[in-house]
Amino acid sequence: MINIRRATEHDKESILSISKTIWDGDDYIPLIVDEWIADRKGEFTVVEVDGEIKGFAKFTVLGPEEYWLEGIRVSSKSRGLGIGKEITKYYIDKAKKKGYKSLALSTYIENYESIKIVEKFGFKRTAAFKSFYKSGKVNLNISNIKRFDRVTRVEEVKHILNSSEIKASNGYLSFDWTFMRITEELVEELINEGSVYVLKEDQNIKSTIILSNKKAKGKGLSISYLSGEGYYLDGINFAFSKYLEGGYDWLLFMCPDIQDIKEAAYKAGFETYGDYQTDVFVYEYI
Template sequence: MTSFTSPIPTIRPALPRDKADVAEFTKFIWDGHDYVGEVFPRWLEDPHGILLAAEYAGKCVGCAKVSLIASGQWWLEGFRVDPKFQDKRIGSRLDAACNQWWDEHGDGMLRLMTNSKRVKVHHLSETRGFVRAGEVCAYAAEPLTKATDAFTPLQPEEAEEAAALCQRWMPNGYLNIGWKFAAPNAEAMRAALQDESLFFWWRGRKGIVSAWEDDEEDGNRFIVGMEACAGEDRVQLLEDVRRLASARGSVVLRWMNIMSESILRDLDTAGYRKDWDDAAYLYERRHS
């Protein structure tokens, strides 16, 4: 009797020929709003980090990426598995390969974010040595049409000064750069500015705001990834951000970062309301 065995998934560096497969199996993920198929070609050209693919029966059925944000700051992203092959442990193989690559080639800190309900991912991450750094959620507010002159663009040459102020105001805080988190040092800020993130001084040097913009079908969205100021000024800063969003033509304003009792209280006072059903957990692992 002839015996047939199933192919074994292979983890390897991604190749240009994987683009079509990734675009195909991601097009129905997140109700058709998955970004990975769109950015995958650009990821292939990234000279830093590693982009891995899972091959099964001659097709790419999964991918994952280790990205360099700034020196010593790395990000795990783009974990995707073709829904038709979820039973092959491809996700855990990709995760192991990414972590092994970083152990051999990386340094500093590796971070990832995952849904707060994905208990298996939490357990796997903690088994690999990741520590939960905080709980992330999004809060939204309507832009306010009243004009504001409270903000001026932050220039790349001002990043050192901005980072020093962030260290004073939020010594253990994080900079959210379009769904990637990093310590807000000068190099990370300059890298974010080059990647089209927005940084503003608030009322001279009383505070700093970082944000990015997404152009959706229903209009422009203004997403605040970090706000830094003295604690007693935060409500006023958050209210002024609502005016900044309107001035930039945004129809939706969203704040997204790690929650704390004080920030939740100030968000509520400034008119922001919870915008996600679930939260997310930020994990990090220090290189040994």
């Protein structure tokens, strides 16, 4: 018998036991399990089969009527029992009861079973990105980094709301593996957090970058947005400098499918998970 309920502190050992079998033991769940259990706005959910925890997932509230699904995991010995389908249906029903404008998730290209399940339930792919990451040391000549200044007023960067880079991202900003629709209110929030920077030449903005640790799984930093044709490499090198300065464990960049930006990311020394043109997909329940 399958039972779905909110996770408690007593479930932690079982949750971590399942997590150890994911991604060769390199799963991020141990970094955020306490935070997820404590989240009362959202819901960290476990799935029991005959009284034993066999899977779990997270329902996160991004904003009014905006929900995000993440961390769907099923015990390797319990796959094929329909656990992934049950928890997906549970969250769809939960979102419907709450009333929703958006119910979304992201997944890697090789998560074939997850993609099959969410598409079967009516989720539609709304955006695709190329994931780049860097951890450890970076070979960077700090003296060559161009100066980016913090933005203090949303009026300075309203142009990004309709930029070609945002259009290529279908309106999303990325925060780790979480994607949020750009709004003037969100940009203003990021400005207040000190996360938005611009590069100016002759008083004209040439590049805009958003660097944020919002939604990070552990001590990570994300390039949430980058614009400025001809200045992409400057923006990425600035991001590397902030990554080093802040003592972060990794830098993540969900890059829109724009060849010039991807070439700059490769040139800067970013690493990738594979040779795919795009490898991270955003799905929304339609």
